[in-house]
Amino acid sequence: MVYPRAFSGKPTRHTLRRMVGAYARPVENHSVPHSTPRTAAFFDLDKTVIAKSSTLTFSKSFYQGGLINRRAVLRTAYAQFVFLAGGADHDQMERMREYLSSLCRGWDVAQVREIVAETLHDLIDPIIYDEAASLIEEHHAAGRDVVIVSTSGAEVVEPIGELLGADRVVATRMVVGEDGRFTGEVEYYAYGPTKEEAVRELAASEGYDLERCYAYSDSATDVPMLSAVGHPFAVNPDRALRREAVARGWPVLSFNRPVPLKQRLPTLSMPSRPALAVMAAVGAAMATATLVWYASRRKTPKPRLGLIGRSGRVARNARV
Numbered sequence: 001m002v003y004p005r006a007f008s009g010k011p012t013r014h015t016l017r018r019m020v021g022a023y024a025r026p027v028e029n030h031s032v033p034h035s036t037p038r039t040a041a042f043f044d045l046d047k048t049v050i051a052k053s054s055t056l057t058f059s060k061s062f063y064q065g066g067l068i069n070r071r072a073v074l075r076t077a078y079a080q081f082v083f084l085a086g087g088a089d090h091d092q093m094e095r096m097r098e099y100l101s102s103l104c105r106g107w108d109v110a111q112v113r114e115i116v117a118e119t120l121h122d123l124i125d126p127i128i129y130d131e132a133a134s135l136i137e138e139h140h141a142a143g144r145d146v147v148i149v150s151t152s153g154a155e156v157v158e159p160i161g162e163l164l165g166a167d168r169v170v171a172t173r174m175v176v177g178e179d180g181r182f183t184g185e186v187e188y189y190a191y192g193p194t195k196e197e198a199v200r201e202l203a204a205s206e207g208y209d210l211e212r213c214y215a216y217s218d219s220a221t222d223v224p225m226l227s228a229v230g231h232p233f234a235v236n237p238d239r240a241l242r243r244e245a246v247a248r249g250w251p252v253l254s255f256n257r258p259v260p261l262k263q264r265l266p267t268l269s270m271p272s273r274p275a276l277a278v279m280a281a282v283g284a285a286m287a288t289a290t291l292v293w294y295a296s297r298r299k300t301p302k303p304r305l306g307l308i309g310r311s312g313r314v315a316r317n318a319r320v
Helices: 011-021 056-064 070-086 090-103 108-123 132-142 153-163 192-204 219-228 239-248 271-301 307-320
Strands: 040-043 145-153 167-176 183-187 212-219 230-234
Touching: 040 132, 040 192, 056 108, 090 183, 108 153, 132 145, 132 212, 145 153, 145 192, 153 167, 167 192, 167 271, 212 219, 219 230, 219 239, 230 239
Parallel strands: 040 145, 040 212, 145 167, 212 230
Antiparallel strands: 167 183
């Protein structure tokens, strides 16, 4: 389901366009005038937005669901340790990909999605970096789309993207057979240069001005994606990316505060921007109605009963 076999050769434009059409949700950017070029912020997921590997985090849940055995749990736990200890290099990523690709062969896709949905908040919510969540909020407030670009499988990444309030998701997609199970083959592999091509394809289809866009990643394998935008950032970078960032003058960010979303202000769970626009219009209408009501009250003579006068004083104190 994650890190499947890489394409032999460069992916075709037809493949990329098919992938672009399969993102999590459509983009609606109402905060930016139509005459202004649209912009986006592209986020890698693992160790950039969340503190662990998104797929390996679900290994215990997959074990409890009968998808893997205890030996596989221990092996994925070791892979998680290697990943967290300093980031896996290309060869380690390839070995991990091959192992996980063979491991998920035969898994029922509906069951995988059900397990992810049931355990998403318990497993992912506590490991979201507070700094990343704040950046997502700031980019949305500035009118930018937020796009998660991850090598992990779509069955895991798309629910996480929805949890984060992302507008789009680019993720690895495995081939699903007619029986609804993974075949172990890959339809689209979101890794290395392929991420850059997906970003450029999205920019062409959605009208993003890449020179005004942002990108964030922890891995040197994402240098092509970072190079595609005008504002690249290295987040918790591995050694190779840190060297590259220093050489290119890219800012280096350190995220180290995983905070459950429920402990943050509920801004990540706010309604979509179209819904906020409707709410703002309703609020303005209510404010206008309140002013009209208040003006009409000022024109109405006040009763001279002492009780009413005392009540009026209490009301004024309550408003303060």
